[in-house]
Amino acid sequence: MSAPTAWTVESVRRALTAKQISARELTDEFFRRIGERNPELNAYLALCPERAYAQADRIDRQVARGASLPLLAGVPVAIKDVISTAGIVTTCGSRILQNYIPPYDATAVTRLEQAGAILLGKTNCDEFAMGSSNENSAYGPVRNPIAPDRVPGGSSGGSAAAVAAGLAVIALGTDTGGSIRQPGALCGIPALMPTYGRVSRYGLIAFASSLDRIGPFGRTVADVAAALTVLAGEDANDSTCARTPVPDYTAELHKPVQGMRLGIPKEYFGAGMDPAVRQRVEQAIQQLAQLGCTIEHISLPHTDYAIATYYLVATAEASSNLARYDGVRFGFRAPAASLAEMYRRTRGQGFGQEVKRRIMLGTYALSAGYYEAYYLRAQKVRSLIARDFAEAFRQVDLIVTPTSPVPAFRLGERTSDPLQMYLADIYTVTGSLAGLPGISVPCGTTPEGLPVGLQILGPHFEEARVLRLAHAFERASGFSS
């Protein structure tokens, strides 16, 4: 990457403090880059320059006063379009919300802005975060900045592409089954899914409530850590958000990793993995060993059931979460003579194929006579998967796996086969089901130059440990962007 794209939280802070650049100039610079690259990438769906410049001017006044700057002062950020932003249209990548303007900000957005971040705009994504390639957006696919004929991954494809292309320093994504980590891997940047309950979901437009999480993309693990420090913590508006104290994740980064015991689950290295991915991940594991970590081969025996379990739980919850898009109070409405017909047409025309497929799957899984066999059974298997991890974490400190079985694939290559697409999540859904924190960090490229991601999973609320290893690996491997 060329020098001008390399802004980080730290370099922004230094430049602002040294008055080498103002927040307004920096904002100009990012909007200029977006103007240049977004028409090709389609990473942003909406920009909010007024709000951005107002915030930039606030930061500039603080700099002028010589006030101490908040943690993310002047840092340009992008927000996935499934996260509510007051006054800025929030579509979820769906036609059904094409004109929906939330009256309130998500807690995560409020916290970023309170920490001085400059909100540039909203990023493209698979419709309602359902997809692994960003091809399910009603507003067109996002292109991978590394290889524009390929997908950026999904569902947070726009956020990943924006950060990878230098169109934002930090971006928020959401992860339900891999939607942060997988695009992070495919776009070659660090991408963190925090523990379930670590970051408030208030304002995150639900896909599957028991799985959905907000997390940051950054150019470096340090940026991701800084963002998490700002985002994490209890919220009176989300009772599923934990009261667990929030450490200074940046300070935790520099602790040693020597002696860490890393588990390598055999189930994550089976058939279906691209050989180049395998090679990069195995190399990465060797590098981790060289950092003084102990490598232990472990088993997570219920891994095979994860995809099926995930697609039952997630679709069941989605079928209920998406019921509110009925054309009655907001969003798209297709006119019709009767109420039932209005519902049918609004939802029929407003939702895309994949969303409708999942609503139907989920409705079926919850139906009388099938609930026990599908939803309830899936919840039981989910507990077993979580137990696999709990037992593994008695032996090891962290678990290391590939993030995605394949690197970025070509646009259109997998759209005809939903099942094939679902398998893109094969290494990420387990951590989602178990509520664990996980990061994807770049671990090199394939011979074609496509990024490969290494996934590090940790025990609940051990983001600091996950980030520490990711940071050490990033420095040792030199793969940081």
Added chain:
Amino acid sequence: MSRAAEETRLPASVLSQYEAVIGLEVHAQLKTQTKIFCACSTRFGDPPNQNTCPVCLGLPGTLPVLNRRALELALRAALALHCTVHERARFARKNYFYPDLPKGYQISMYELPLATGGWLEIEHDGTTKRIGITRLHLEEDAGKSLHEGFPDSDRYTYLDFNRCGVPLIEIVSEPDLRSPAEAYAYLTALKQVLEYTEVSDCNMEEGSLRCDANVSVRRRGASRFGTKTEVKNLNSFRYLQRALEYEIERQIAVLESGGQIEQETRLWNLAAARTEPMRSKEFAHDYRYFPEPDLLPVRVPAALQAEILAAMPELPAARRQRFQRDYGLSAYDASVLTDTRARADYFEAVVRAGAAPKAASSWIQTELLRRLNDAGDDIQNSPVAPEALAELIALVEAGTITAASGKKVFAQMFETGKRAAAIVAAEGLSQINDVAELERLCREVIAQHPENAAKYRAGNEGVFKFFVGQVMRATRGQANPQLVNEILQRLLRQE
């Protein structure tokens, strides 16, 4: 009664071969300031959609946060109804599409309710019967669809979401009720408990108490239940009884004509005075319940239960018994005086202020309640404070004024809010106990009516009342009747 209803009229000899089996599902609005999952006001009667926010409007991305007060009130109700409160309850989503249900699901409780297995005693036909409570759970109310009343109501339905997210408890009884009268007694007793415990206002007009019934009939002596129907829209005590009577007769008529009862949901049509099947579309739901992932399971630690039990107000049945035992009141008087908590509190305040319990009971029942009823007011707003009534009772008991004067004084107290002593002084109503003065009056009356005096002396004792009446009239009722009696007898015999 409409023709349709008359068609189901069956001879008593047929009706008496059957027995009704009734269970009630009651929804009561909890007396909280704010809604169950957000901070919006629960106030009734505000302009439409004033008390709404992104959470109760179900806007994308919002999350429910449980109102602790709602949980406490629900627990209080559960414990007052002798239920077993579960340490772990869980909210669930009940999924269905309706315009006044903004999320497309109602947050309720399903497989893990707050409490189960309670009971409530009802009194009916002079006997006490214990009615089982199957379960009690918390849930949110939906909004309101306004189909009429607007100029363009022929084309549009208006929606008011003020009620959306108002906290409710649903209380499901066992099918232990055997007649509409028992159902009425149950609802009355339940309302009383919820009011006493200040769990709910139970205001049926404002929809804070709503009732559905499950009804079946079977031949007397049969051990198995018949097929039941669910009757909705029973939102007043009167409709409840009438609708149940109708539905029971309807079912018997169906069985008598060789038909079978269809398991269905029926709606009480007030205007037609009959129950009618709801169109199948309106109720043929598969609600697809599943645990609400946006809320943690509800934990009810033993300490919280103990705290709520310790703060539990005295329940109506206990108070009734105590009134009989401690104040020597009859069962009837105790029942009237404990009808509402406010009434019982008033009575006890009068007694505390020094009145004899029986006198207090009598004054409250004969004077105060009658006037309050005429004025359409509640005892909470009585213009006569309990202490003021006690003062009046004291004046009568001490003989300062007569009972008849007391009633007049009370009327003025009620009208003006003045204290009894002030009215007695201003009106000169003090009882005349001056023997010499009374004797002078009696002599005058006898002198004026010599022929009646002669009749009395000839043995016509009935005429005695005439003289008493004359004296009382002359004193505008203030003469001490006891003294007047003695003096008149003495004087009439003397001459």
